[in-house]
Amino acid sequence: MTFTMSRLSAMMFLQFFIWGAWFVTLGTYLVQGPLQASASQVAMAFLSQSIGAIVAPFLVGLIADRYFAAQRILAVLHLAGAVLMWQASTATSFGAFSACVMIYMLLFMPTLALANSIAMRHMQSPEKQFPPVRVAGSIGWIVAGVLIGWLGWEQAHRLELTFKMAAAASLVLGLYALSLPNTPPLEQQRNAKLGQILGLDALRLLKSRSYLVFFLASIAICIPLSFYYNFTNPYLNDLGVRGAAGLQSLGQVSEVLLMLAMPFLFARLGVKTMLALGMAAWVLRYGLFAYGDAGAGFALLVGGIVLHGICYDFFFVTGQIYTDAHAGPASRSSAQGFITLATYGVGMLIGSFLSGAVVEHYTTAAGRDWQQIWLFPAGVALVVLVAFVFLFRERPVSVSAAPSASPTH
Incomplete structure (x- = not known):
């Protein structure tokens, strides 16, 4: 694997490590943690993913793809996400927590498309080179889950630490993204x-x-x-x-x-x-x-x-x-x-x-x-x-x- 492919794989690893670090145990944290959320409130928190998926094309297509280099948008979104994840870990009411998660997912979901775009733009043969890079993302998700289990945060009722772990990883990816290869908008994207x-x-x-x-x-x-x-x-x-x-x-x-x-x-x-x-x-x-x-x-x-x-x-x-x-x-x-x-x-x-x-x-x-x-x-x-x-x-x-x-x- 070339140096560029290694860098892109590291980006994918962090991208999905962040998501897996808190999303899998979100329901348990809400139900068993200090917020004592109802099932409907759990569903409302997960609803943020769907709303983020609906909004993502607007943010990426209307702003990122037209005016800014993809790696810079990726950096800004993850740096803002780090702040929101940390705030979520300290929220003392469901309303405050839900607001943090909703805003976070509005920012996070577009980063999935941005990461894919950055990766494929720097590949000579995406159909062959992308799958191994993308698999690094799945490994990141797996590592996050295994780490939570190994640290015993579920049994110790310390799942607020998952948000802090996601915040730390998001900060790392936000800074790392600034070093990624330049990925400016394409002409056809500007005119779409x-x-x-x-x-x-x-x-x-x-x-x-x-x-x-x-x-x-x-x-x-x-x-x-x-x-x-x-x-x-x-x-x-x-x-x-x-x-x-x-x-x-x-x-x-x-x-x-x-x-x-x-x-x-x-x-x-x-x-x-x-x-x-x-x-x-x-x-x-x-x-x-x-x-x-x-x-x-x-x-x-x-x-x-x-x-x-x-x-x-x-x-x-x-x-x-x-x-x-x-x-x-x-x-x-x-x-x-x-x-x-x-x-x-x-x-x-x-x-x-x-x-x-x-x-x-x-x-x-x-x-x-x-x-x-x-x-x-x-x-x-x-x-x-x-x-x-x-x-x-x-x-x-x-x-x-x-x-x-x-x-x-």
Whole structure:
């Protein structure tokens, strides 16, 4: 790996270390920490990710891509993020905490696109060079989770330290970004129209029935996806699982391994089979969670977590490949922005609201009925799977590159 690729890998490592340092255990901190938040408040905090995903194209497309070098915007956003993360760690009310996290995610979500842009602009062959650099980001997420588990912050009820760790890493990345290769705006980015920036010219893809079915299924599957992101860590800690954040990092390990195998699997299984298997894995995962426990059923919990590779890669990464091939060279960037806004924006926005309502519904003075909570998203995923299998008609596509710019969770 060249020196430049090493520098870009370090950027990716820090980018996702920051996210994994606090996001995985956010629900547990809110429920068990000093704020004593309700399930609806937990959902509201996670909602910041969706709102950030919706706002990101405006910030990056209208400001960063037009007027400023990407590495400088990345530095400013992470330096501001360091301040907000530290303030979140000291907040004494949910209102103050929520405000810090909301503003932080409005600044953080655009950095995902900026980091990808910086990396790919300095590669001669992005389709070959980007995956190893991007994998460094997944490793960063894993290291953050393992570190939290090793330090025992969950059991010691010291999860406010996760925000301080994220703040420190954000400060390091903010300063480090200033040393990254110069990445000024491209001429076509300066002249891009609003519709292109937001990916709205990709609306024409919805004229195809197969893509419309895929698009609606993508939004719908993000509803049960929100249950995993928002409440898996509180669930594991409720059961008394030690080092829950570290255990959850096994999901990212499986994600990395399967991502490397994606081109091979895609060519042999095809779009419909891959997407269907991804949705089926969500049904199975929640079924395992519903009947798992920290004793004899611990293997079920581990199985549900390890399924993350299939859950995420088979649906979301396959979907990005399918979108890329369906859109064609002229509108690939717009189409990817459009599907990301629809899933991480609209889909998870709905899912966050619904997950909070469902958890509150099954919460009594005796505690949370996790079995019923997990069976709900399992049922939703099953309905989406059945509808997709019956309605989707595969259009042959070719894949020439490994998946590259997908967010990791």
